[in-house]
Amino acid sequence: MAEAMKGIIERPEGEIKLETRGLNMHYDSFRALSDVGVSIAARRITALIGPSGCGKSSFLRCFNRMNDLIPSARVEGEVMVDGRDVYGREVDIPELRKRVGMVFQSPNPFPMSIYDNVAYGPRLHGAQERSALDEIVEESLRGAALWDEVKDTLRKSALDLSGGQQQRLSIARVLAVGPEVLLMDEPCSALDPTATFKIEELMLELKESYTIVIVTHNMYQASRVSQYTGFFLLGELIEYGPTVQIFENPKDQRTDDYVRGRFG
Amino acid sequence: MRRTRQAFDEQLAELEQRLLKMGEFVETMLEKAGRALVTHDVKLAEEAIAADDAADDMDLEIEQHCMRLLALQQPMSRDLRTIGTVMKVIADVERIGDYSVDIAKTAIELAQTEYYKPLEDIPQMVEIVRWMLRQALEALVAHDLALVATVIERDDEVDRLWYRIREQVEKVMQARPEVVPQAVALLLVARYLERVADHTVNIAERVAYMETGRLEVLAPSHRTEGGDGGAADSEVGAEGA
Secondary structure, eight states, X not given: OHHHHTTTBOOOSSOEEEEEEEEEEEETTEEEEEEEEEEEETTSXXXXXXXXXXXXXXXXXXXXXXXXXXXXXXXXXXXXETTEETTSTTOOHHHHHHHEEEEOSSOOOOSXXXXXXXXXXXXXXXXXXXXXXXXXXXXXXXXXXXXXXXTTOTTSBGGGSOHHHHHHHXXXXXXXXXXXXXXXXXXXXXXXXXXXHHHHHHHHHHTTTSEEEEEOSOHHHHHHHOSEEEEEETTEEEEEEEHHHHHHSOSSHHHHHHHTTOOO | OOOTTHHHHHHHHHHHHHHXXXXXXXXXXXXXXXXXXXXXXXXXXXXXXXXXXXXXXXXXXXXXXXHHHHHHHOOOHHHHHHHHHHHHHHHHHHHHHHHHHHHHHHHHHTTTOOOSSOOOXXXXXXXXXXXXXXXXHHHHHHTOHHHHHHHHHHHHHHHHHHHHHHHHHHHHHHHOGGGHHHHHHHHHHHXXXXXXXXXXXXXXXXXXXHHHSOOXXXXXXXXXXXXXXXXXXXXXXXXXO
């Protein structure tokens, strides 16, 4: 098997931020991931594609141990951020989730002001001083390309924002705690095309400073924004390499079938 | 039950069929032009010339079909390569139609001229390039890389004939100044046919790309710049040798 995989799972060039080795994951007796070994490049966008139930979201959630919240989930193998196993005993999980932030499918603003949404994380991590918080809030909202739209209404409820703005607010909230990695699980699936393109543009800006891994059902989104793409099927990473290769000339027939929409 | 993306598959198949039809149409133009030249048949030459408008229409229609599939179907992988290939190939086929018109015009020009010797090499070139055109397109629809290689190999035969005609024409022009006008015209026809062969090689190379995903110049004689038999697009600089 390992022999056959050679050349289909490529190691990206340059600095590696995230890695897995022999990663297996079960929900009770259901095997959600089988022996996934992959290296993910720092400050690049890596897209994970595959049909529903293929394991891509389960895989994503290993990097900040979100799977810990699911009682039946069991993870084996190595999951590393900067070469250190996140399932190691000494790992401080809140600290890990600060470094490895997550953006979800539907925007989930807290029922409070825009300002307090962004300041929520930093306050939780101990920031109290008003001027420091002001600075973090502005920087994070700028980083999420939302500042210009909300700078005069920071005290208004976040629930009044549009869907696309709410999703950028979710991103600002993650940025506010100073992450290094952004995990995005279908971040645009609830958004209209204009809002989607805004988020994609934002991702391309963010990749200058952050390592981004995005799970998406939208192959065209994967092809537009990512530099590397992994194709999952039935819990296996079938092919992983430069995005242009995956979409122009994939090496595995199953990848080819999937990206051409000839699957099933 | 219908297959996934069956409608798209049908449109892709239709695209290939339209390309084949255009290829056959242009091959007929070439055949008529060649025969008109040999038999001094003005009417046949005029038919070849008149057909060019239809060939141009087919080129535009197929391009439009390709653009529509790109816009509406978001093709990926092989589908994307197929559409990209067809868009490039129709330009080569259309150009072959133009060369056929040039040959037909020469046939009309020489209709009243008795050739200084019976035409042998030019009809042979016509046969070979027609075969190359037909087989290059056949390779496209049949996904046949072996056929691609055969088409590319035969380009050498065409080049040899071209060099031979050039030498003969040079000699006859020195020996018999009175035949210079027809010799120049026939030399140009040979040159057109040599270019047609290069366009069929372009098509064959595109088929290879479609099949393998690798874009490369496959014909060894097309690798060096400046020499005769350069890539067919080199005149417009679209594709460096």
